[in-house]
Amino acid sequence: MSVKDSVTKLSGVGAKRAENLATLGIERVEDLLEHYPFRYEDIQERKIAEIQDQEKVTIKGLVVSPAVMSRFGYKKTRLQFRMMQDHDVFAVSFFNQPYLKDKVEVSTEIAVYGKWDAKRKSLTGMKILAPKQEEDFAPIYRVNKAVRQASLVQLIKQAFDGYYDQIEENLPLSLLEKYRLMPRKEAMYSMHFPKNIEEHHQAKRRVVFEEFFLFQMQIQGLKQQQRAESNGLAIAYDVAALKAFTQQLPFELTTAQKRVTNEICRDLRSQKHMQRLLQGDVGSGKTVVAAIALYATMTAGFQGALMVPTEILAQQHMESLVQLFEGFDVNVALLTGSTKTKERREILSQLASGAIHVLVGTHALIQADVEFSHLGLVITDEQHRFGVNQRKILREKGWRPDVLFMTATPIPRTLAITAYGEMDVSIIDELPSGRIPIETRWVRPPQMPQVLKGSLTQLQKGHQMYVICPLIEESEMLDVQNAVAIYEELQDFYGSDYKVSLLHGKMKNQEKEAIMEAFKQNESQILVSTTVIEVGVNVPNATMMLIIDADRFGLAQLHQLRGRVGRGAVASSCILIANPKNETGQKRMQIMTETTNGFVVSEKDLELRGPGEVFGSRQSGLPEFAMADLVADGHILEVARQEAAAIWQQVGWEVLPDFAPLVTYLKTIQQEKPFFD
Incomplete structure (x- = not known):
């Protein structure tokens, strides 16, 4: 019996269910134990007087009116009833869960988890909780159509019941004591079923350290190997x-x-x-x-x-x-x-x-x-x-x-x-002298006509302009239509005074190169492009860039695009045309207007989007951490790196008893889940 066993060893998991679990990357018992929740719902029962507006809470009370179900729209339902907590009566609504009607009986006490609306004094229910709820936190997992939350939780509980004692420690005792880390099996259990916030915090701290530390052990090992094989070429240049x-x-x-x-x-x-x-x-x-x-x-x-x-x-x-x-x-x-x-x-x-x-x-x-x-x-x-x-x-x-x-x-x-x-x-970390910082402005789409009028000043001085259209990855055809529409609009606006050219992904390479060459030679003054004007493209005479729907691009990408102007000795500008739908989108536009420093932009991009999206995890060679966050947990990463480096500097550490579990574990993951190709 081992955590490496197939999930089919668990009761109720046949071939079909195993296939469904595999869609979540769960094939072995170990995968199930390490499929951690991505968030937790606080299901402690709360008093109405303490609840903030729009807060997700659990309210326990007496059902004081029968549940009434009404239908609206196509296959949509609303279940409504009233509850009382102490002397406060409030309305409860459940949408598209008609089967809950049987669970609501007048004069019985129930606990409902949902979102509280203080103004209406009503609760939009998400679920009715079981009568005896031992934990105050309910784990929420990444699932799909094939695997439901409830059945996943049941399987995880079953896996812990049968395999808890098979979970082996993989960190040296000296590190567990030094950083007061939970033992591995306790941390894994508490990641799924924490009794309180503090227990969850300690469990997560242990898991994050473990992920970073095991990765750094491999990185430092690679460094050692390279030092050992340091007989590279000695290029004795003149x-x-x-x-x-x-x-x-x-x-x-x-x-x-x-x-x-x-x-x-x-x-x-x-x-x-x-x-x-x-x-x-x-x-x-x-x-x-x-x-x-x-x-x-x-x-x-x-x-x-x-x-x-x-x-x-x-x-x-x-x-x-x-x-x-x-x-x-x-x-x-x-x-x-x-x-x-x-x-x-x-x-x-x-x-x-x-x-x-x-x-x-x-x-x-x-x-x-x-x-x-x-x-x-x-x-x-x-x-x-x-x-x-x-x-x-x-x-x-x-x-x-x-x-x-x-x-x-x-x-x-x-x-x-x-x-x-x-x-x-x-x-x-410094730019060549004489570089004039690029002025970046953010405007809403209705201001586009004023922006185009303003561009005439630059064009009249003999300068050029880029107009970048958004990259809608799902549909290249849509990209082209979008760019063509803007290209035609600009041709109408500039008339015969200035030549507008168009560059998009559907063109042959020779055609693209011819268009870029014509732009470099100032044979066209305005270049409309869907494909990113690549890193390194250098047209010093281009002093203005418009980025349409700028909120569709990542910050690092916007910064790269902006770097295509300001390459000469003339002051240049980049205008972001965007109508972001949320606060994050607005923040991103503000960051771009506040700094032209790529390192600052990169830090902010990481904070907002995470490293996987910024660099593309698989391409950059970044490992996929289950819980660790390179930005939020940077301090733990640094400690893990120092500890791993110190261990590799100890001669013969691999044979010391304290490191035996670590050595075994590293050999296993290097065979099964190598971070490096």
């Missing part, structure tokens, strides 16, 4: 040649750029295998840092690869590098899905012979027939857009090449520790 290259750059590097360049160059020269994350806000100059690293690699006789998520961005990087390497003997090539067969064959041949020094491209770089002669450095830009495996394939194109990950989506420290804990982190 210092004099690199100095000559940086000195001819048309601008002075910022202090932050110099600092991170030194960190990267130190890693290149050392025998240690580089795994570095380079973070920098929009426009902070990461491309120049990448160019310096690629040039250094080339002077040592190695090749470099730069992988980016889209063709437009690959083209952009290619142009930037060719410009930066002008006058230096660096052969840069571009490989994307659109590269013609003959040209592709030529590129692959030159790459294999070592004639190409730097290869820029999209996913096309990781195809089987792409072979490097001597790959020394791999750079992935906007790396959270690539899956862990895609990054791994590119790394394996050479013998342990140094790896630099770049992102313009600044990641708060807690998240960087968690998602990229095995890497060193470099941060460009």
